[in-house]
Amino acid sequence: MALISRDDVAHVARLARLDLTEAELDQFAGQLAAVLEHAADVAALDTAGVPPTAHPFELVNVLRDDVAGPCLDRDEVLAMAPAAEDGRFRVPRILGEAP
């Protein structure tokens, strides 16, 4: 049974703004199904009593003090951008409000 449908791949591709061809949708659906199948092997293990983990390290509370450091030079920063105006990054027309 396929763990991921062609429609799922098309949906995820749209969210990631990837323009996939019909052939690529088939190709990636197959490849992603294999990846998910491999990950699904974990389900075969008895994980009762194993707490969920969000990170491979056991380290917690890695923090820095609230002390200001140097920033980048604005001209240098804006020079990296395709376009700038009035000290700001210039971007193409936005089609909707912020999420």
Added chain:
Amino acid sequence: MTEWEMVVGLEVHCELATATKLFCACPNAFGDEPNTNVCPVCLGLPGSLPVLNRHAVELAMRVGLALHCSVEPSIFHRKNYFYPDMPKDYQISQYDEPLNVGGRLDLPDGTRVGVTRAHLEEDTGKTTHVGGGGGRIHGADHSLVDYNRAGVPLVEIVSEPDIRSAEQAKAYVNELRAILVAIGASDARMEEGSLRIDANVSMRRAGAEVYGTRAEIKNLNSVRSLGRALEYEVRRQVGRLEAGEAVVQETRHWNEDEGRTSSMRSKEEAYDYRYFPEPDLVALAPSAEWLAGVRAVLPVLPSERRVDLARVAGVAETDAAVAAVVQQGLDGLVTAAVGAGADGRLALNRAANELAHATPPDAGAFAKVLRMEADGRLTATQAKGVLAELVSAGGDPEAIAAAKGFEALEGDVVAGAVDAAIAAHPGEWERYAGGEAKLAGFFVGKVMAATAGKADGKAVTALLRERLAGR
């Protein structure tokens, strides 16, 4: 047909008063030149890594403790979306394991609003739209982005859908702001965007168990906007429902000038953000010692100050003057005045109404004016005059009263003026005696004129009744 009931939950985004951003050492400052507080981390440059700001965490913990939340071990997630306000194309936020959960906020009127969660996240950059009308996106030619705000620490405080009126929603935000300022978590300046509100609004028949379909209202930049937008939204939703139309679940934009909300876009499903744990940050797990240290620096909260003040003044905690005095920070003054022998009720009312927005006077002098008023040595109007002088120029209340010619009249002077007024106006006196109670005002006016306004109105009225009884 039963009445409609409004159901509101609020999401309040609050910028924390740190020196630096949440994940990098760039200054957290409002109003600086655009793109001067940026670095590889907040610009999302390749190879840069976030490191969490300890003070931001502590301020967020203060918020949680002040809202009676449980402070829990938490992790950060990436919220993925494409929009130029975040150069990384994701916002680091907290998702299913937030820092603070399950709290509450008690309002001055005695109602309680549940707090679902209060989590840490980073703010986004500021976009300016060029070429459209009034800076709106619609019709804009292009947009400009300033990343000074990108990465500034925010706490998002999410309420339960416990709010039932626009007034209660406004009271919730006002109380929340007072708490945030009191605990030093934020300056909570709405005009600078330090505090931003989204409102989830739905309608249902009174008594119904199930919630209606909700709309999320954005762009509420003041408490006044919040109240207006909620009142508008109630009319809009009830209009649809009574016409047999459905309310659409969507995000709506409040337009302050037009006084209406308009549809922005259908609300994206949560999974569209493809949340996943932020691999560049480890978990946050505040120890009991750390939490105790944060709790120790919390000041007395406004709700606790109201309880204390109400006890001192001998009135109900929900008394409007109690809330006003605490809000104006005058509870210390009133408490001291009561300690110096002033009447609690009088001290509260005079502080709430006469001392708002003024530099508080010396507590001893304040108490003295109140005692002079309570003893009948000053009328209410005279006492307010003395307080105004005390606030603007200072001095001794006795001296101020004397300088203003407010020396108390001997009782027999007032009585003489009352008798003279009665004698001079026998017709009015007969009518007053015949039951025309409003003529009391006529005689009080005559006595005031005769005594140059120095008589106490209440004493004059009492004398009139005495004369009436003795006829």
